[in-house]
Amino acid sequence: MITFNMLVVVCLTYVVLLFVVAFVAERRAAAGRVAWLRSPLVYTLSLSVYCTAWTFYGAVGYAARSGLEFVTIYLGPTLVLIGWWVVLRKLVRIGKTQRITSIADLISSRYGKSNVLGVIVTLMAVVGTTPYIALQLQSVTLSFAVFAERGPAQWAMGDLNATALWVAAGLALFTVLFGTRNLDANERHHGVVTAIAMEAVVKLIALLAVGLFVIWGVAGGLGEMLTRIEASPLAETHFNSGRWVGLTFLSAAAIFTLPRMFQVLVVENADERHLATASWAFPLYLFLMSLFVVPIAVTGLRVMPEGANPDLFVLTVPLSQGQEGLAALAFLGGFSSATSMVIVAAIALSTMVSNHIVMPLWLHWKEAGATVSGDVRKIVLRARRISIAAILVLGYLYYRLTGGSEVLAAIGLVSFAGVAQVLPALLGGIFWRGATRKGAAAGLILGFATWAYTLFLPSFGPGVAMSAEIMVNGPFGLDWLRPQALFGVTGIDPVVHAVFWSITLNTFAFFAVSLSGFPSPMERLQGAQFVNVFEHSSGARGWSHGAAEAEDLLMMAQRILGSREAQALFQRAASEQGKAGYLPEPTPEFIERLERELAGSVGAATAHAMVGQIAGHSSVSVEDLMAVADEAAQIMEYSSQLEAKSEELARTARQLREANEKLTEISEQKDAFLSQISHELRTPMTSIRAFSEILMEGAALSEDQLTRYSSIIYEEAIRLTRLLDDLLDLSVLERGQVSLNRQRGNLRELLDRAVAATGSLDTQARMAIARDPASEDVALMTDTDRLSQVFINLIANAHKYCDAAAPRLTIVVRRLPEGTAVDFIDNGTGIPKKSQDIIFEKFSRLGDHSSAGGAGLGLAICREIMDKLGGSIAYLPGQGGAAFRVILPASRAEAA
Amino acid sequence: MMDLARLLPVLGLFAFMLPLLGGPEGISRTATNLVYFFLAWFGLIVMAWALARRLSREGLDGEEGEVREGGDGR
Amino acid sequence: MGRTVLLIEDEPNIIEAIRFILSRDGWVVHTHSDGTTAYQSVLEKRPDVVILDVMLPGKSGFDILRDIRGGSETGALPVLMLTAKGQAKDREMAEQIGASRFMAKPFSNTDVLSAVRELAEG
Missing domain, CATH: 1.10.287.130 (Signal transduction histidine kinase, dimerisation/phosphotransfer (DHp) domain)
Incomplete structure (x- = not known):
C-alpha cells in the first residue's frame, strides 16, 4: 500500500531529478558538449510538450465518453509533421534567419516589425494559455487527491489548493532557473529541453505500462481485449463528421500556433535537419501515446464503479487492481505531462510578454533612449522572471476560481481554438507577400473576438461570464447573434461552430483588409524575406547610411547582448570591413545585422525600435522597394544580364x-x-x-x-x-577623291563588253562562259565604266585562277530585295575558307606564282568601286568554285 | 521526391477522413475502426520515415526553388 | 659542239632576251616554263648550265633547285638563279640550298653571259 507521504517523496525525488538533469545539461552545454543535447531525438522528445496532462489523463476520459474521437487530437499534428516539407520547414528557416523569439515575434516581424501585432498575439496567447496552465495544476492536484483519498488521513480541499500552490511555485522556480539563463533565442535552453525530453520518456513509458497492464494483466490478451471492446458501451463508433474534421483541423493548427509548441518546434530547434527525423518520430510518439487509450477506457468502464471520473482511469484502474507501483508510475507520467507543459508555456509567454509589452513600455518611459545608462539585459531578464511568476500566479488564480468544475476539462479545445486564430496571419504571412499589417490585425482581432464570444465566455457556463439570457436569446434579444448559433446556424456542435465562424471571419477579414490596402515599405521588405526565405537569406536593408554612431550602437548592444558578446560582434564586423578595433563603419548592412542580433534577445519590434532611437528613422529606399516588388524578375534579369555579358565578352x-x-x-x-x-x-x-x-x-x-x-x-x-x-x-x-560619271546603261551590254575585253586572255584553255541574256536585261544608272572595270576584273580572275580541266564561268543575274545581284561562279577549286576574308585586301594575291598578271590589286579596287557605286561585292561561299556576288543597289538599278 | 513530400499529408488526410464515409448512418464497429486507424497511422509513419531518409540524403536545401506564391506583392 | 643551257623561266619576253644573248655567243638554249616538270626537263636535256627563275607557275625555283642538288646525276650541275624579288632573304635562301650564282632582275646582258661562261668552265 503506497502511502500519500511516500508519493510525496517519490514526487519530490522526481523533481530533484529534473533539476539535476537540467543542471547537468546546462553544464555540459556550457562546456561545449552539446552533441547529444542537440540530437534529433531530444528535439523530437521535446515536441511531446504537446501531450499535456489533458491528453495524458484526458484522452482516456475522452475515449470513455466519446469513443474514437479522441484520436483526432493526434491526427492533426501527425498530418502537419509528415507534411513538414510544406510549412514547418519554412517556419523553422524563417525562425533562424530572422532570429524569431516567439510566435508573437514572428507575426510582429513579418508585418513590418509592428509591435501592435506583437501585443495582440501576446494577449491572445496569455488569455488562451492561462486556463490551460490552470488545467495542468488541477490535474496534478486531482491525481494527488486520488492517492490522498486512499490514505489514512483524509485531505481537505484546502490541502489540495496548497498542493497546487506548491506545484506552481516549484514550476516557477524551475522555469526561472533554467528558462531565463540567457536572452538570445538562438542560445537554446538546453537544461529545459533536456528535462522535457526526459519527461517525455517518463510519460510515454507510464502510459504504455498501464496499457500493457490492462491488456495482458486485466483482459488477458489482445483478442480478449477486442472482445471486451465489442462488449463495451464503446462498441459502436458514431462518427460526427463535423467534429471529426473540425478537431483534426484544430489540432493541426495547434501544433505550431500554440505558444509552447512554437517554442519547442521553431525557437528551440537547433538544426533544420532535426525536422526530418521528427517528421516520422513525433507521429510515432503520438501513435504510441494513443495506442492503449481505448483499452484503458474500456477496462475502466468495466472495472470501475459507476460514476467514477473517467479522466482519472489511468490512475484509478491500476490502483483498483492493486498495482500500487504502476499507479505511482502513472502518477509520475501525469505529473511529467503537466509540468513540462507549464514550464515551456511559461517560457514562451514570458518571452512574449517581456519583448512585446514590458520592453516597449520601458523604452517608452525612457524616452531619452537606449543610450542612457542601465543594463537592458538585466531589465529584460528581470521582466521575464517576473512574467513567468505572474503567468503561474494567473494560472493558479484561475484554478482557484474555476477549479473542480467541468469548465476546466473542456478548456483544452477552447484553448486550441483561441491560439488557432493566429493561423491565417501566420500562413498568409509566410506564403503571401500581399498580406498586410492591417489585414493581420483585423483578422486576429475579429477572430479572437468571435472565439471569445462563441466559445470562451460561454465555456464558463451560463450565468458566469455571460448571462443565460444572452446564451438563449442573444444580446439585446438579437436572435441571430446567439453565441452558439451565429446567424441562425443551429444544430452544430459548439466547438465546431465557434471554430468555423471565428476562423472564417478571421480569414475573410485578413484577406479583405490586406487586399484593400497597400503594405508599407517595411512590410514589403519583411514580407519578401519571409515568403522567399529559401531564395535569399540576406537581410533587407532598412537603414540609411551614416545616421548612427558606431560607439552609440556598441553601448546599446553591450547592454543587451552583454559586453563580451557585443564587443566580439563589433570587432568581427570591423575586421570584416578591414578596420582594426571595435568600431565598424555603421553601414546599413551592419546596422541590419546588429538589429537581427538584438532581435534574437528582445524581439524584432523592440530591437527595431531601439536601433531606431540611435540610427534615426529607418529608411526604405525606392531601390529597395523596387528590388522587393519584383525580385524574381530582377534575379532573372540579372542572370540574363550576366549571360548576355559573358556572351558579349565571348563575342x-x-x-x-x-x-x-x-x-x-x-x-x-x-x-x-x-x-x-x-x-x-x-x-x-x-x-x-x-x-x-x-x-x-x-x-x-x-x-x-x-x-x-x-x-x-x-x-x-x-x-x-x-x-x-x-x-x-x-x-x-x-581617299574618296573619285568623281563618278553616272550614265544610263544596260547590264547585258556591260557584261558583253567585259567578256569581250577579257577574250584576249583566253589563251591556253578555252573558258566557257554561261550567261542568261534575258535576265541580264536590266537598265542601270551608274558609272558604267567603273562597273565594267569590276566585271572585267572578275572575269579576268576567273580566266587566271580557274584551275578546272574544262574551265567554265557562269554569270547569273538575280533580283534580290537589296538590289540586283550579279554572280560570277567558276568551277575551279575556289578560295579556301581562311583566305576568303582577305582577298579583298590590297596586294592579297593568293599563292606565290606569277601567272596572274596583276599585283593583287584587282579585288581591292573592285571593292572600292562597288562602295562608291552604293553596291557591294562579296565572296559567295559554297558554290563549288570561286564565286563573287556583285550587288547593284535597287534604287540605282531601277532609276533607269 | 519534393512532390511526394507535399503529397504525403494529403494522403494522410484521405486515410483519416475515409471512415467518415463508410458505415450505415455513420455508425461502425469501434474495434474495426481502431485497427484501421492504427494501421493507416503506422503506414503513414513508415512512409514519412522513408521520405525523411531520402530527403536527408539528397540534402535538405534541395535545389528546388520554393514555388513563389502571389509574387505580385499587391 | 655547242654547249647547252636550260633556261627555266615563265616570262616569254625574258626567255626571248636571254635566248638571243646566249645563242649569239654559241650556246644551245633549251627553255622550259612550267615549274612542276622543270626537274624532269633537266634530266632529259642534260644541260651544261641551268638558268632558273625563282617565281614559276606550279613549283618554286627553290624547290626545283633542291631537286637538282638532291639528284645523283645533277648534284654538281651549275645553276644560275634569277629573281625579280631581289630581297636579301631570297639570296640567302638560294645560297643555302646551293645555287652556283644568284642574280637579281633586271640584269645586265654581259653579266648573264659572263656568269654562264664561268659556270660552264668552272
Whole structure:
C-alpha cells in the first residue's frame, strides 16, 4: 500500500531529478558538449510538450465518453509533421534567419516589425494559455487527491489548493532557473529541453505500462481485449463528421500556433535537419501515446464503479487492481505531462510578454533612449522572471476560481481554438507577400473576438461570464447573434461552430483588409524575406547610411547582448570591413545585422525600435522597394544580364581574335606585297633593259628583230604604266577623291563588253562562259565604266585562277530585295575558307606564282568601286568554285 | 521526391477522413475502426520515415526553388 | 659542239632576251616554263648550265633547285638563279640550298653571259 507521504517523496525525488538533469545539461552545454543535447531525438522528445496532462489523463476520459474521437487530437499534428516539407520547414528557416523569439515575434516581424501585432498575439496567447496552465495544476492536484483519498488521513480541499500552490511555485522556480539563463533565442535552453525530453520518456513509458497492464494483466490478451471492446458501451463508433474534421483541423493548427509548441518546434530547434527525423518520430510518439487509450477506457468502464471520473482511469484502474507501483508510475507520467507543459508555456509567454509589452513600455518611459545608462539585459531578464511568476500566479488564480468544475476539462479545445486564430496571419504571412499589417490585425482581432464570444465566455457556463439570457436569446434579444448559433446556424456542435465562424471571419477579414490596402515599405521588405526565405537569406536593408554612431550602437548592444558578446560582434564586423578595433563603419548592412542580433534577445519590434532611437528613422529606399516588388524578375534579369555579358565578352574576344588574325595576315600580305611589287616592277624592267642593251649594242639585227624587240620594250613599258595606274587608281578610290560619271546603261551590254575585253586572255584553255541574256536585261544608272572595270576584273580572275580541266564561268543575274545581284561562279577549286576574308585586301594575291598578271590589286579596287557605286561585292561561299556576288543597289538599278 | 513530400499529408488526410464515409448512418464497429486507424497511422509513419531518409540524403536545401506564391506583392 | 643551257623561266619576253644573248655567243638554249616538270626537263636535256627563275607557275625555283642538288646525276650541275624579288632573304635562301650564282632582275646582258661562261668552265 503506497502511502500519500511516500508519493510525496517519490514526487519530490522526481523533481530533484529534473533539476539535476537540467543542471547537468546546462553544464555540459556550457562546456561545449552539446552533441547529444542537440540530437534529433531530444528535439523530437521535446515536441511531446504537446501531450499535456489533458491528453495524458484526458484522452482516456475522452475515449470513455466519446469513443474514437479522441484520436483526432493526434491526427492533426501527425498530418502537419509528415507534411513538414510544406510549412514547418519554412517556419523553422524563417525562425533562424530572422532570429524569431516567439510566435508573437514572428507575426510582429513579418508585418513590418509592428509591435501592435506583437501585443495582440501576446494577449491572445496569455488569455488562451492561462486556463490551460490552470488545467495542468488541477490535474496534478486531482491525481494527488486520488492517492490522498486512499490514505489514512483524509485531505481537505484546502490541502489540495496548497498542493497546487506548491506545484506552481516549484514550476516557477524551475522555469526561472533554467528558462531565463540567457536572452538570445538562438542560445537554446538546453537544461529545459533536456528535462522535457526526459519527461517525455517518463510519460510515454507510464502510459504504455498501464496499457500493457490492462491488456495482458486485466483482459488477458489482445483478442480478449477486442472482445471486451465489442462488449463495451464503446462498441459502436458514431462518427460526427463535423467534429471529426473540425478537431483534426484544430489540432493541426495547434501544433505550431500554440505558444509552447512554437517554442519547442521553431525557437528551440537547433538544426533544420532535426525536422526530418521528427517528421516520422513525433507521429510515432503520438501513435504510441494513443495506442492503449481505448483499452484503458474500456477496462475502466468495466472495472470501475459507476460514476467514477473517467479522466482519472489511468490512475484509478491500476490502483483498483492493486498495482500500487504502476499507479505511482502513472502518477509520475501525469505529473511529467503537466509540468513540462507549464514550464515551456511559461517560457514562451514570458518571452512574449517581456519583448512585446514590458520592453516597449520601458523604452517608452525612457524616452531619452537606449543610450542612457542601465543594463537592458538585466531589465529584460528581470521582466521575464517576473512574467513567468505572474503567468503561474494567473494560472493558479484561475484554478482557484474555476477549479473542480467541468469548465476546466473542456478548456483544452477552447484553448486550441483561441491560439488557432493566429493561423491565417501566420500562413498568409509566410506564403503571401500581399498580406498586410492591417489585414493581420483585423483578422486576429475579429477572430479572437468571435472565439471569445462563441466559445470562451460561454465555456464558463451560463450565468458566469455571460448571462443565460444572452446564451438563449442573444444580446439585446438579437436572435441571430446567439453565441452558439451565429446567424441562425443551429444544430452544430459548439466547438465546431465557434471554430468555423471565428476562423472564417478571421480569414475573410485578413484577406479583405490586406487586399484593400497597400503594405508599407517595411512590410514589403519583411514580407519578401519571409515568403522567399529559401531564395535569399540576406537581410533587407532598412537603414540609411551614416545616421548612427558606431560607439552609440556598441553601448546599446553591450547592454543587451552583454559586453563580451557585443564587443566580439563589433570587432568581427570591423575586421570584416578591414578596420582594426571595435568600431565598424555603421553601414546599413551592419546596422541590419546588429538589429537581427538584438532581435534574437528582445524581439524584432523592440530591437527595431531601439536601433531606431540611435540610427534615426529607418529608411526604405525606392531601390529597395523596387528590388522587393519584383525580385524574381530582377534575379532573372540579372542572370540574363550576366549571360548576355559573358556572351558579349565571348563575342568581343572572338572579334578580337578574328581582328588579330586578320591583322597578322594583312601584315604578312604587306611583306609579301613588297616582294610582289618588286617582282611586278622588275619583271617588265628586265625585258626592257635586256632588249635596250641589245638594241644599244648596235648588233646586226634583222628588220623583223628590230621591230619585235622595240615592240617588246613598248609593251613592257605599258605594263609598268598599267601597274602604276592601278596603284594610283586604288589610292584615289580609297581617299574618296573619285568623281563618278553616272550614265544610263544596260547590264547585258556591260557584261558583253567585259567578256569581250577579257577574250584576249583566253589563251591556253578555252573558258566557257554561261550567261542568261534575258535576265541580264536590266537598265542601270551608274558609272558604267567603273562597273565594267569590276566585271572585267572578275572575269579576268576567273580566266587566271580557274584551275578546272574544262574551265567554265557562269554569270547569273538575280533580283534580290537589296538590289540586283550579279554572280560570277567558276568551277575551279575556289578560295579556301581562311583566305576568303582577305582577298579583298590590297596586294592579297593568293599563292606565290606569277601567272596572274596583276599585283593583287584587282579585288581591292573592285571593292572600292562597288562602295562608291552604293553596291557591294562579296565572296559567295559554297558554290563549288570561286564565286563573287556583285550587288547593284535597287534604287540605282531601277532609276533607269 | 519534393512532390511526394507535399503529397504525403494529403494522403494522410484521405486515410483519416475515409471512415467518415463508410458505415450505415455513420455508425461502425469501434474495434474495426481502431485497427484501421492504427494501421493507416503506422503506414503513414513508415512512409514519412522513408521520405525523411531520402530527403536527408539528397540534402535538405534541395535545389528546388520554393514555388513563389502571389509574387505580385499587391 | 655547242654547249647547252636550260633556261627555266615563265616570262616569254625574258626567255626571248636571254635566248638571243646566249645563242649569239654559241650556246644551245633549251627553255622550259612550267615549274612542276622543270626537274624532269633537266634530266632529259642534260644541260651544261641551268638558268632558273625563282617565281614559276606550279613549283618554286627553290624547290626545283633542291631537286637538282638532291639528284645523283645533277648534284654538281651549275645553276644560275634569277629573281625579280631581289630581297636579301631570297639570296640567302638560294645560297643555302646551293645555287652556283644568284642574280637579281633586271640584269645586265654581259653579266648573264659572263656568269654562264664561268659556270660552264668552272
